[in-house]
Amino acid sequence: MHRERFYTLSASCPDQVGIVAKVSGFIADLNGWILETSLHAEPPANGEPVGRYFMRFEIRADSIPFHLAEFRSRFAPLADALQMDWKITDSAVKKRVVILVSKQEHCLYDLLARWQSKELDVEIPCVISNHADLRGFVEWHGIPFHHVPVTADTKAAAYAEVRRLFEEVRGDTLVLARYMQILSPDLCAAYPGRIINIHHSFLPSFVGAKPYHQAWAKGVKLIGATCHYVTEDLDQGPIIEQDVIRIDHSDAVEDMVRYGKDIEKTVLARGLRYHLEDRVLVHGRKTIVFR
Amino acid sequence: MHRERFYTLSASCPDQVGIVAKVSGFIADLNGWILETSLHAEPPANGEPVGRYFMRFEIRADSIPFHLAEFRSRFAPLADALQMDWKITDSAVKKRVVILVSKQEHCLYDLLARWQSKELDVEIPCVISNHADLRGFVEWHGIPFHHVPVTADTKAAAYAEVRRLFEEVRGDTLVLARYMQILSPDLCAAYPGRIINIHHSFLPSFVGAKPYHQAWAKGVKLIGATCHYVTEDLDQGPIIEQDVIRIDHSDAVEDMVRYGKDIEKTVLARGLRYHLEDRVLVHGRKTIVFR
Amino acid sequence: MHRERFYTLSASCPDQVGIVAKVSGFIADLNGWILETSLHAEPPANGEPVGRYFMRFEIRADSIPFHLAEFRSRFAPLADALQMDWKITDSAVKKRVVILVSKQEHCLYDLLARWQSKELDVEIPCVISNHADLRGFVEWHGIPFHHVPVTADTKAAAYAEVRRLFEEVRGDTLVLARYMQILSPDLCAAYPGRIINIHHSFLPSFVGAKPYHQAWAKGVKLIGATCHYVTEDLDQGPIIEQDVIRIDHSDAVEDMVRYGKDIEKTVLARGLRYHLEDRVLVHGRKTIVFR
Amino acid sequence: MHRERFYTLSASCPDQVGIVAKVSGFIADLNGWILETSLHAEPPANGEPVGRYFMRFEIRADSIPFHLAEFRSRFAPLADALQMDWKITDSAVKKRVVILVSKQEHCLYDLLARWQSKELDVEIPCVISNHADLRGFVEWHGIPFHHVPVTADTKAAAYAEVRRLFEEVRGDTLVLARYMQILSPDLCAAYPGRIINIHHSFLPSFVGAKPYHQAWAKGVKLIGATCHYVTEDLDQGPIIEQDVIRIDHSDAVEDMVRYGKDIEKTVLARGLRYHLEDRVLVHGRKTIVFR
Incomplete structure (x- = not known):
């Protein structure tokens, strides 16, 4: 766990070229500071044409110039385009x-x-x-x-x-x-x-x-x-x-x-x-x- | 493995008081030098009146005043009395x-x-x-x-x-x-x-x-x-x-x-x-x- | 740990032939039921003529026909003869x-x-x-x-x-x-x-x-x-x-x-x-x- | 190890915002298929103003439209801009x-x-x-x-x-x-x-x-x-x-x-x-x- 407040974006989507470039590019365009990145490509299961891509980013909250709700709405179009299952959480909000x-x-x-x-x-x-x-x-x-x-x-x-x-x-x-x-x-x-x-x-x-x-x-x-x-x-x-x-x-x-x-x-x-x-x-x- | 030639006596028998005393007493009476002793008492299984005792001794060959055949014949009466399954092997005889x-x-x-x-x-x-x-x-x-x-x-x-x-x-x-x-x-x-x-x-x-x-x-x-x-x-x-x-x-x-x-x-x-x-x-x- | 009350005899002494036979024989003569036995022979350190023998026995308390004080006084002569460092404890006496x-x-x-x-x-x-x-x-x-x-x-x-x-x-x-x-x-x-x-x-x-x-x-x-x-x-x-x-x-x-x-x-x-x-x-x- | 021929790009550089976006963007622009990505940000050592970023990518060779020499010369300007120590190797060239x-x-x-x-x-x-x-x-x-x-x-x-x-x-x-x-x-x-x-x-x-x-x-x-x-x-x-x-x-x-x-x-x-x-x-x- 980092001391600084951070957001955790975790997601998966059908695998294709350029996922990481698009997501990390989105974050970089906001000048977002990524603390930790984890990525994994799961190969296609039997009979499926394409594998699935999994990712998780920890982003310093103070490096993003607006609140999480705004981040969510700005990120949604990209997530939709990539057919993502995704969520983003805030380290300042304690889980129950x-x-x-x-x-x-x-x-x-x-x-x-x-x-x-x-x-x-x-x-x-x-x-x-x-x-x-x-x-x-x-x-x-x-x-x-x-x-x-x-x-x-x-x-x-x-x-x-x-x-x-x-x-x-x-x-x-x-x-x-x-x-x-x-x-x-x-x-x-x-x-x-x-x-x-x-x-x-x-x-x-x-x-x-x-x-x-x-x-x-x-x-x-x-x-x-x-x-x-x-x-x-x-x-x-x-x-x-x-x-x-x-x-x-x-x-x-x-x-x-x-x-x-x-x-x-x-x-x-x-x-x-x-x-x-x-x-x-x-x-x-x-x-x-x-x- | 020890450098010296040794005999390995391994055995099991129904558990009772005095097994170790009898077996180690037998070896001590021969002036046998025990290099390693391992013992285990297994509790009675369901429905059985008595557990089973397991043992293994490594004995220096040069501490026993006769050959293994002689050891076997002398040990047999005690083994029988204890209803033992047992064997003794010689480190000088390589397994195949x-x-x-x-x-x-x-x-x-x-x-x-x-x-x-x-x-x-x-x-x-x-x-x-x-x-x-x-x-x-x-x-x-x-x-x-x-x-x-x-x-x-x-x-x-x-x-x-x-x-x-x-x-x-x-x-x-x-x-x-x-x-x-x-x-x-x-x-x-x-x-x-x-x-x-x-x-x-x-x-x-x-x-x-x-x-x-x-x-x-x-x-x-x-x-x-x-x-x-x-x-x-x-x-x-x-x-x-x-x-x-x-x-x-x-x-x-x-x-x-x-x-x-x-x-x-x-x-x-x-x-x-x-x-x-x-x-x-x-x-x-x-x-x-x-x- | 066993459910039954038991005594734990732990000891070490200079190594020689027959230690286990003597100690287990002493216990067997009392009709003592040994629950667990552990033995180890440590080879002589540099320059020492003889190694050291270590042992630990758990004995069911109700199999010994007298109290621990009596056990101690009866065992002492054998322990002295073997130059033992030894102690025996009672599972019914909680450590502090x-x-x-x-x-x-x-x-x-x-x-x-x-x-x-x-x-x-x-x-x-x-x-x-x-x-x-x-x-x-x-x-x-x-x-x-x-x-x-x-x-x-x-x-x-x-x-x-x-x-x-x-x-x-x-x-x-x-x-x-x-x-x-x-x-x-x-x-x-x-x-x-x-x-x-x-x-x-x-x-x-x-x-x-x-x-x-x-x-x-x-x-x-x-x-x-x-x-x-x-x-x-x-x-x-x-x-x-x-x-x-x-x-x-x-x-x-x-x-x-x-x-x-x-x-x-x-x-x-x-x-x-x-x-x-x-x-x-x-x-x-x-x-x-x-x- | 993957069955397909692939290139391994491994690199480190001073940490800053946007490294992953730039490198993965470069690969995506070539339509390069990334098989495996590993990333790590090392915090600044005592007295240093900035940490160091480490990365490793495996890229399918057949997804890159030219040879490794060409890749190297095209990647060099970005690597220079990021002050990278880097190398790229080819799984088809066996190490000696x-x-x-x-x-x-x-x-x-x-x-x-x-x-x-x-x-x-x-x-x-x-x-x-x-x-x-x-x-x-x-x-x-x-x-x-x-x-x-x-x-x-x-x-x-x-x-x-x-x-x-x-x-x-x-x-x-x-x-x-x-x-x-x-x-x-x-x-x-x-x-x-x-x-x-x-x-x-x-x-x-x-x-x-x-x-x-x-x-x-x-x-x-x-x-x-x-x-x-x-x-x-x-x-x-x-x-x-x-x-x-x-x-x-x-x-x-x-x-x-x-x-x-x-x-x-x-x-x-x-x-x-x-x-x-x-x-x-x-x-x-x-x-x-x-x-």
């Missing part, structure tokens, strides 16, 4: 992150430590949990805590309440920090590319419940964690970040759980940061991550 | 490793470099391939090369010939160094715990053909390789060693293949070394690896 | 860990999250800091917080106060969780093998102040962290644990600091766990770590 | 790599395996060694081998001969693949940014001789290797690539040597590839590596 937790505290402690030190420079308008255990810890940080129990009978109502709370606080991103519950399909569908989960295995291995038990039974020599966007297909959404740690035969499932927590919280934090800094561009079932 | 290759040379070059420098201190009585491409390279090293083509029609005869060659040279271990062919079930069954494969994915993800294409399609952020014992179930045998390397969206399948080769050869070499030094004890579908 | 912090919260949050979940199953009788910033967070957890400012003029008094507090609460281990101050030589000397520091570099590279700045200036491609025992020689004490993370040219010092924090807290937590579980045996300027 | 070895074969086997499979798609006009041991292996590959012994008395003549051979074959890059000799200062100075070494430690730790012995004595928990440009200062040249592997107390120096070899050859191969693909831009004592 709602955290869903269950009883396990390691990811929550980790996220709040980062938030406390401003490494994670966002608003956390509330934390929602299906258990009350972590209320005190959350509220001590001055963050509202909502206890929304989830039972087999109350699922629909519970997820409606989660959605209502997320809307009420105008959340940008919903983070499942070891939430241990499967969101309803309509909640998943309501916020594509905005719900982030940490799964405690190296996907696609060990989908679903008790992945450390599955890993132990299989006798793998490394265990991992995966941060991904949530879609309606359980543990199948686009992967943002993964990592692993070495184990051996002497590690029982409980040891794997303990080692795994360290990977989970680190992978979640990295993936969330990439997402919040608009470094992740979804491309079908995969992601482009401009680290 | 037969290598199966196809056209890809990276694992073969790597193994022969290690063999040349005596890091891999074994006999390689022959290399067998379904292609003739690597004949010159193998023969330059003074190692016999057998071209045994495999086609859909000749599979049975081809694997019979592989088996005949392996028997003829009194092979101890058969290594599939990116052999790219699926061995016949009866060949697999003939040498349990003696055939080693390197699979180019982080199993259990991406079983079977074209795992790098599968990994690319899934968008994983790390790719890996797995060294395992071959069983009749494709890519399902007990895992000996695994490792991974980080990739990102800019890596095409060809890049993954290139990165993957480095992991494949290293993981195969490590797994093979553990096996040859009797550091791997198979326990059902898993392994104990005393590194 | 005093934490020293400054203003940075990441290691403290991490340790308290582990303590809260009982992964770190110790007493934390107090936290001491040269700043008051983290008082609220610590006290919310029900842990006493002592603000002991350190200035150039008050160093001697400050460290005397730290020592007094540590003694008062009968601390076993003093953890510098990014304390950012150099302890006085006499404080270091008072607790050999009992003070643990996390240094934010891969030692021996980048000793002393601002290691991330040093790493940036040097252009290294990986940065690391080192958990070590504190001695009078700055950042030179025996290393317990280390790890690294990949960086590249696009990472500024601030990025290294952010990546580094994740390594620091993980490495400190791992090293501290090894220490508290009596898995670390100091051998001169190095450590044996029975993971 | 001369390898220096001693007696250790692991890096040589590794490089020749990659060369054999065209992963390392270069000319190797000769291998030079101060020992004759590897002559047969090199010549079997059809590569000339020169034995240039180096003794205390003949150093000057020997390095003059190395230089003569390198010039004679019009070498582009000189690779020290565990050469174990210190090049003369004037040889180092003659080819800045063109001589690549693999050092068997994680620099800046353990400079000079016997780094694994140094690492063992220090008790580090990870060992590494460093690929760097050779300068007159021993083991101090700009670092291109590094990696590490975990060890523990049970690893003797010989084990570290064995583990280390695997890191050495991988790190050398990666660093060399980055160099040969013009992905490495030297910036003072550091490198920008566009992976």
Whole structure:
């Protein structure tokens, strides 16, 4: 993160000659100072005539001679001509992150430590949990805590309440920090590319419940964690970040759980940061991550 | 590896109080000098009353006052009393490793470099391939090369010939160094715990053909390789060693293949070394690896 | 960690034939159930006639027919005969860990999250800091917080106060969780093998102040962290644990600091766990770590 | 690497607004198809008014309507205006790599395996060694081998001969693949940014001789290797690539040597590839590596 206020323009469009020249030329004509540029050309998928181009620019806000609304309206014609999906965000406008937790505290402690030190420079308008255990810890940080129990009978109502709370606080991103519950399909569908989960295995291995038990039974020599966007297909959404740690035969499932927590919280934090800094561009079932 | 000649005793038995005391007491009574000891207690599996105990000792040969045959006959009563599966090997007797290759040379070059420098201190009585491409390279090293083509029609005869060659040279271990062919079930069954494969994915993800294409399609952020014992179930045998390397969206399948080769050869070499030094004890579908 | 109460016997002695037989025989004669055994023979150092043997046993408490005091007195003659340095601890007696912090919260949050979940199953009788910033967070957890400012003029008094507090609460281990101050030589000397520091570099590279700045200036491609025992020689004490993370040219010092924090807290937590579980045996300027 | 023939333009210049727009605009005006773009802005060093901008473009050769000489002359005015250091290379012109070895074969086997499979798609006009041991292996590959012994008395003549051979074959890059000799200062100075070494430690730790012995004595928990440009200062040249592997107390120096070899050859191969693909831009004592 840069100290100066900056705008982040992230976009993708059908590949053709001259995209970078046009976009960087547009910025240069405004005398815009580009702090960071990331570019990627994805080759055509099977049967498609043309690939897709992905880009991300960080531009110093004080180098642009007008406000973001004006930038948007001036950039729109070029974006249209290039058939772009695009957005531009302002580092001075903090993202609003709602955290869903269950009883396990390691990811929550980790996220709040980062938030406390401003490494994670966002608003956390509330934390929602299906258990009350972590209320005190959350509220001590001055963050509202909502206890929304989830039972087999109350699922629909519970997820409606989660959605209502997320809307009420105008959340940008919903983070499942070891939430241990499967969101309803309509909640998943309501916020594509905005719900982030940490799964405690190296996907696609060990989908679903008790992945450390599955890993132990299989006798793998490394265990991992995966941060991904949530879609309606359980543990199948686009992967943002993964990592692993070495184990051996002497590690029982409980040891794997303990080692795994360290990977989970680190992978979640990295993936969330990439997402919040608009470094992740979804491309079908995969992601482009401009680290 | 130690410079001095040594014996390696590796064993497992039902767990009970006093196993280590009895075995190490037996060795101490002979005035045997133990260079290295590795022990592991595996808890009872579901429904079983007792766990299993695994052990491995390296004993200086010159500290034992008689030959290995004598050691074996003296140790047998204790081993029987403990219901042991056990073996003892002599570092002065080189293992005989037969290598199966196809056209890809990276694992073969790597193994022969290690063999040349005596890091891999074994006999390689022959290399067998379904292609003739690597004949010159193998023969330059003074190692016999057998071209045994495999086609859909000749599979049975081809694997019979592989088996005949392996028997003829009194092979101890058969290594599939990116052999790219699926061995016949009866060949697999003939040498349990003696055939080693390197699979180019982080199993259990991406079983079977074209795992790098599968990994690319899934968008994983790390790719890996797995060294395992071959069983009749494709890519399902007990895992000996695994490792991974980080990739990102800019890596095409060809890049993954290139990165993957480095992991494949290293993981195969490590797994093979553990096996040859009797550091791997198979326990059902898993392994104990005393590194 | 095992669920059952257990004793941990850790020891070292001059190497000779039969050590394991004698010690495991002693335990077997008591019908003691060994849960975990770790052994290591260190070869003779230059000019010394004999190497040193290191061992660690976890023994189920309920398998020993008397209390620890009795165990100690019965084991002493054997330990004396073997010229052992040894100790035996009881998993039911929680270690007492005093934490020293400054203003940075990441290691403290991490340790308290582990303590809260009982992964770190110790007493934390107090936290001491040269700043008051983290008082609220610590006290919310029900842990006493002592603000002991350190200035150039008050160093001697400050460290005397730290020592007094540590003694008062009968601390076993003093953890510098990014304390950012150099302890006085006499404080270091008072607790050999009992003070643990996390240094934010891969030692021996980048000793002393601002290691991330040093790493940036040097252009290294990986940065690391080192958990070590504190001695009078700055950042030179025996290393317990280390790890690294990949960086590249696009990472500024601030990025290294952010990546580094994740390594620091993980490495400190791992090293501290090894220490508290009596898995670390100091051998001169190095450590044996029975993971 | 792309299958199509392409040009690689790599450059750096003082940072200012509009560099990317101008360069990519120049390419777009030619209708040049950019396959890959990498950009990096290095902030101003202490006391300097402006930072430096680094860039690398891969451009499809068949998209440019004239030859490289013409491209060069047309691009020169823009490069001059931007005060660029720049070069452009053609993927159809293979680089010429001369390898220096001693007696250790692991890096040589590794490089020749990659060369054999065209992963390392270069000319190797000769291998030079101060020992004759590897002559047969090199010549079997059809590569000339020169034995240039180096003794205390003949150093000057020997390095003059190395230089003569390198010039004679019009070498582009000189690779020290565990050469174990210190090049003369004037040889180092003659080819800045063109001589690549693999050092068997994680620099800046353990400079000079016997780094694994140094690492063992220090008790580090990870060992590494460093690929760097050779300068007159021993083991101090700009670092291109590094990696590490975990060890523990049970690893003797010989084990570290064995583990280390695997890191050495991988790190050398990666660093060399980055160099040969013009992905490495030297910036003072550091490198920008566009992976």
